[in-house]
Amino acid sequence: MLSEASNGEALLRRAETRRRWSLAMPALIVIALFSILPLAVMVVYSFLTPGTYGNVVWQFSLDGWFSVVFERDLFDDTLGLADAHLSILGRSALLALATTGLTMLFGLPTAWFIATRPVATRAYWMFLITVPFWTNLLVRTIAIQEVIRADGTINRLLLGLGVIDAPIQMMFTNGAVLLGMTYVYLPLMVLPVYAAIEKFDFRLAEAAYDLHASRFYCLRRVIFPLIRPGIVAGSILVFIPALGAYVTPRLMGGGRAMMWGNLIDLQFGQGRNWPLGAALSVSLTLLVMIALVLSVRRFAGGGRSDV
């Protein structure tokens, strides 16, 4: 009797597992089709030979990957590091990091402000945060241009007030790119941080004050560890797209200094070297993956050990 029952249970469990898999199957197929397959195409293309007029020739080659890191001197063919690629990657990473830092600087107080409003009004504040998303990225970037260009709002205002005599050159600088990126990615930081702060039990802060914690100490040891998962999520959401940003650097930077995304575009377009473009894209994906794995290891458990 007993063994029969457990046998039946096992059967039931197996049926249950099967049912779950078959229910998940449509989602898994979609993921495989739209996420893994394109990536696989990119990986395959990075190992092929460039065609004469763009596209690829189905012939195995490591040249694409080789040129990501190395190059032969234009003049005498001596082998060296592709320092142009490395400096472009360095600039992209630095800019993405700076964007993450700035969105954090502006995003944290914003999220805090919203989360501490009465419950009834919070929805309206959140609604305001999402307003920029209603407009296309290109339009938003051009709007920012309008504000900072030589004949733009800020310069005209300062000239009119007599603060400056000649317009300040703000367009086509690294500062302009950073401003544009911060503006574009700010909501991606505010949303997860807000979600984390909203869940925060403010009685914990009161308890900290009761135990004579200073405001700063309370922020550092009580509030920050508890909202850290939100900050980490926000940073990842901002850093990853910022690293591959294309439109904003192109428009705000004036095209004089490339980002990784523009370099990829160059290889697929005028450069007619698709394998190198594919290898550059895959390297970006790999870098992001490594950064993610590291950050998950570092921040796993959301700082519970500190509390």
Add this chain to the structure above:
Amino acid sequence: MKRNACFLGTAAVAALMAQGALAEGQLNIYNFGLYTPPELLERFSEAYDVEVSLTEFAANEEAIARIQAGGHGLDVVLVSGYFIPAYLDQGLLMESRPNEMENFGNIAPEWASITGDPERAYTVPWVWGTTGVMVNTGLYDGDINTAAIFLDPPEALRGTINLVPSMNDVIDMTLRYIGAEPCTSDREALSAARDLLTSAREHWASIDYASFEKFVNEDLNASVFWSGAAGRIREANPDFAYGWPETGYIQWMDNMAILADATNVENARLFLNFIMDPENAALISNYTRYGNGISGSDAYMDAGLLDSPELQVPEALQGAAIDQQLCAPEVQELYTRIWTELTR
């Protein structure tokens, strides 16, 4: 490459000109952005009772990638002269024999044969123009028929110079400036060109499809630029003038061709013949501000356009034209590396 100077991204604007349910058929046109006069399409649509749709792209490379992918449903495509070999190599164009069409005789003799399509067996002219330099003569009144405008800029222009991001055009002009030939595989010449470009770079404000208003408002005062676009800026700000570098400037022709897998072949043929008609060719010129390569179209062109200095290459400089071309893959790779180093 894109001849209009306002950045549209990869705009794919579909302007449907429905002529009611009784239309004879369809024609799907694939052209550069801001390159197709709406009036031309309306006329064609009325004349042949065809429903016309227009899709736009920003660069030849973008267009060919989409056509190779298939399933595009397009019938005619604009192909820059230098890019015709790329299309032919992949068998993407139909041998529609425009040279046997009724209006073929209208093509001006100098455009009846082009390097990429010597017999005109595939393509008909859309517009032609040059890529040279444009300068604000209010700030600099020296000689502007020189590539030194961007390679060794005069003091007055430094810091407000733009380059259109046409890699090959810029490098070709630089090579000619230092006495080498475009698409050369001579490493010494290529590294000299790279060094000259990198040293000039600090004087440039941008490498961009800069919008017209940046020049009109004098945020930018010089640029490597297209002749027609330069004419439009001069009309808004008469201080701007266009020059043809005496060491070499780029001359190009954009052409219309039928795709090998077109579905509306008859309408596409009608369209090619239609744009070789002087009156229709003039419509294209009036809209794009470029010459069109069709004899007799002058009679229908806007007066301001006919005498615009940008379209009249001075006789002494005609020999300096560089026929825009595709470099061999190994040279192209070196071009790309020069460009990468330039914009690193």
